[in-house]
Amino acid sequence: MPPDHDHDHYIGLADPWRHFVVRALAGGAAPAAVVDRLVAQGVPRALAVHEVDVIAVSSEALGTLVRRQRMVLDMLEHLAPSYVARRPLCGAQEFYDRYFTASRPVVFLDGCARMAARRWTFDDLRARFGQATVEIGARDPVTMRLRDALDRMEQPDAPPELYLVSRNQALAGPLRALTDELAPLPEFLDGDQARRTASLWLGPRGTLSPLHHDTTHVYFCQLHGTKQYELVAPWQAEVLAAPIEGSDSGFDLDHPGDVRVHRLVLHPGEALLVPVGWWHRVRALSPSISVSLRAFVWPAGLPWYLPGSPGATAVGP
Numbered sequence: 001m002p003p004d005h006d007h008d009h010y011i012g013l014a015d016p017w018r019h020f021v022v023r024a025l026a027g028g029a030a031p032a033a034v035v036d037r038l039v040a041q042g043v044p045r046a047l048a049v050h051e052v053d054v055i056a057v058s059s060e061a062l063g064t065l066v067r068r069q070r071m072v073l074d075m076l077e078h079l080a081p082s083y084v085a086r087r088p089l090c091g092a093q094e095f096y097d098r099y100f101t102a103s104r105p106v107v108f109l110d111g112c113a114r115m116a117a118r119r120w121t122f123d124d125l126r127a128r129f130g131q132a133t134v135e136i137g138a139r140d141p142v143t144m145r146l147r148d149a150l151d152r153m154e155q156p157d158a159p160p161e162l163y164l165v166s167r168n169q170a171l172a173g174p175l176r177a178l179t180d181e182l183a184p185l186p187e188f189l190d191g192d193q194a195r196r197t198a199s200l201w202l203g204p205r206g207t208l209s210p211l212h213h214d215t216t217h218v219y220f221c222q223l224h225g226t227k228q229y230e231l232v233a234p235w236q237a238e239v240l241a242a243p244i245e246g247s248d249s250g251f252d253l254d255h256p257g258d259v260r261v262h263r264l265v266l267h268p269g270e271a272l273l274v275p276v277g278w279w280h281r282v283r284a285l286s287p288s289i290s291v292s293l294r295a296f297v298w299p300a301g302l303p304w305y306l307p308g309s310p311g312a313t314a315v316g317p
Contacts, residue, residue: 026066092188103275111271112221116181132174158204166199193295201290209282216301222266225288231262234277244308
């Protein structure tokens, strides 16, 4: 019963403090320590004791499960490689065994070096497709000639919002002919599917894709310019505890604490496997042309993996 025994006038903890209590107890904190923390923040002791007792009783079983799951996550992190391998391209079976099924990112130094698309530069696209009309921008997209967009993107003060992104669907429309140049591909990618589903990323220095995850493996090809990737494994509990909206994370990647962040730079001709669920932030270090592919010869999508969804389930269908 509430400490004042008056249900009509009972004022409990604000929701943010209740969330704090749940997280603290689930993380193994002693109830008395949680009470002391609330009191130090100005909560009356009687109210703090009552609220913590109620939450502790209702969340004891859940807390046990969460602590055990946290132990599993910590074990996975302890056993995971402390680096992202940079190596020559490998065959399909080795790729499947070592990286695809192991959810392990890898940089292939020659991952897209043999593609005809390696000829793509700003000058090349300007000469061949400059008159094409394209949509630019993730939010409030604008329409312009590709030539004009490329000219602006190469300026030192080009705004990062001047970014042709996946949702602009350029390779499904005005630049469709470019998909024929996404070859030859590694043997673990399907050419027909790649031409249908490839996404183009074209922009100036400074473009930024905030920390997020995808629901499928992605084979990211850097064709021109350089990009920085920052990767965090999906089993990092601190990231899962941060606010998540859809597939975007509110975790502060610039102050990661003990969270392991893999930072790497992709150069022209290199390709990166970004496994499903891995958090990543991407920044262009120069004017850049990239293509992302999801055309694996094995099923690679986990559409149910949305830990930020209010209706997220513990396992997939």
